[in-house]
Amino acid sequence: MPERDVKLTIGPQHPMLKEPESFLLTLRGEKITDMTVRLGYNHRGIEKACEQRTYIQSTYLVERVCGICSHSHSMCFVQTVEEIAGLQVPKRGLYIRTLVAELERIHSHLLWLGVAGHEIGFDTLLMYSWRDRELVMDILALISGNRVNYGMNTVGGVRRDITPDQIPQILTAVDALEERTKYYIQLASEEITLRERLSGVGKLSKEDAVHLGASGPTARASGVDRDTRRDDPYGAYGELLFDVITDNHCDVYGRTLVRLGELMQAYKLIRQILRSLPTGPIAVKAPRKIPAGQAISRYEAPRGEDVHYVKANGSDKPERVKLRAPTLANVQVVAHMLKDGYLADMPIVVAAIDPCFSCTDRAIATTNLDNGRTDTMAWPTLRTYGIEWYSKQGIDFAELNRKLRTMRESN
């Protein structure tokens, strides 16, 4: 390799990435000497869009923040709204929410395992774990009718009940998945190339994990004993028994072990939930208009801690919604973990935080290629830009809006 520094751009379109994101690496040989991350390719303006929708509509919109942890976001959101409105969700509702949350954790962690395998060129692991993931996807479809966006949550409870004949089906799938997870745990401890590629890669000491604010499995694999499910119980977690999995490897291997361990805990939790499912209603009726107030809610999503903040103003629409997806807490850690790492380790180190970049994007940053000046766009500028861009394409929104108004008035 040449001894001079090589600048390598990974993304926004690259086989390593599942979502648009850009990493500018400075390489000396195979070593990474510097890295810059650029976020903001997939900003969708969901927070702002929530302000123009009712609480019920916003629940569905928030569910679409993330394609994997969809239940996490909707549950975190409804928890916040329920706290403002002072609603007491029936126990059965809480248990069903928790059940779906744990099923979602299983599907997310199995998905991660496959992606991790692919990033280190171990496609067999990808094929195996994604095949097994179909079991839990089928169960989620059985419970909610959907594979990804379950639409289970509503303000005041859940929308669908668990029928008695679903319980044995769920338990059978959980047994099968437990067997497979034991196999993966054995694989992780015995397969030499897998261990070689994961051990000692992406080191993150406990101090750094705390200092940089890592969360979820990323933090727990560095020995930080922190889990919202135990520290600030929500749903039915306060009444269930489970262990918080931590690991002291402080590397990607540790993160793999933590996720596999969490899978085993998830099976344990699901069995407990189904055994002690309380009877009664699944939801209480929620008012359309939520009284003025504000609340914040924490939720242990598969990727880390998800935080939602809602400010209500007494109308049927929220005044402000703010989400912090777990990837935002972990993305700063990546640059630290990659310092002096190898180019070959970059995909797995980035994948090890289980990133979800679209969930994280909160702004659009533009870089002027002529002078290299970067700029962020505020809401009014973005709006004006959008209107101008469309009018150049021959689409005039002023005209469309006027037509829409006359149509509404004539009705």
Place this chain on the structure above:
Amino acid sequence: MTETLFNIFVFPGFLFVAVFGLAAEYIDRKLYALMQNRIGPPWFQPLADFIKLAAKEDVVPRHADSFVFKLMPVIAMTSILTAFLYIPMWNSNALFAFKGDLVVVMYLLTVPTLTYFLGGWYSRSVYSMIGAARSLTQLFAYEIPLFISILAPAMLADTWSLSGMSQYFSAHPWAILFNLPGFAIAIVTLLGKLEKVPFDIPEAETEIVAGAFTEYSGRLLAMFRITIDMELVIGSSLLAAVYLPFGLNLPAGFAFVLYIAKVLFIIGLISLVRTIVARLRIDQMISFCWKVVAPLAFLQFLADLIIKGYIANV
């Protein structure tokens, strides 16, 4: 003259190797898929890929050296085909043979890797250049153990010709048992030569897209792809000739089927290995090759030297 031309271009030359190469790619992919619990591609997939690529436009990057960029696939293909002419397949006689053809074959099998390097390097894309550099780095790691593991049986047979080796081992079939460790070493190093998992570092998709081939498209890429397929067949044929030289005196039809079976067996081993392991990092690959594979190859060489001395004294 006509017969020679037929031999070179149709059977067992270019056309046969190309068809066998595509079939080998299919079998490799299908086995890989079955072992991964997938269905895998239909039998015509490699051919369909080839036709599709060949019909596409060739795009030469603006900054690339157009001459080298276009020349490299041709050189890769011709050198690999030339190597095939000297490898004995279903009998002890290769199409052409001379004293020392073993060295020529090993040399010709090295040429494709060099063309990947040059083609990638002159593409002038960062991904290609990193992939090209990795190709060359990897070459130095696997080439020596591969050479030694092939030279050890050659020394035992006391000849520098593949056909001669084949004849010696047909006459002394038990002698090949001493070389079984060498066979394992050769399979491992062949994985490096073919750039397959765990040694697919030069074209690691998740890091550097397609490595040296990133900028290639259309006919040029099709040519590289079929060269890689042929390299798979020819590498396996070489191993079959050196390490599995039995059944060579059977009637022509049986011997031919046996030859195909031997090559497919080696391809099956390669598929198995790439199913069960993850890709190594370049530094791990080099230390593995130099610290584990190369010493084992030397041991094999030493063992053959002692056996040869013993046989000479008996």
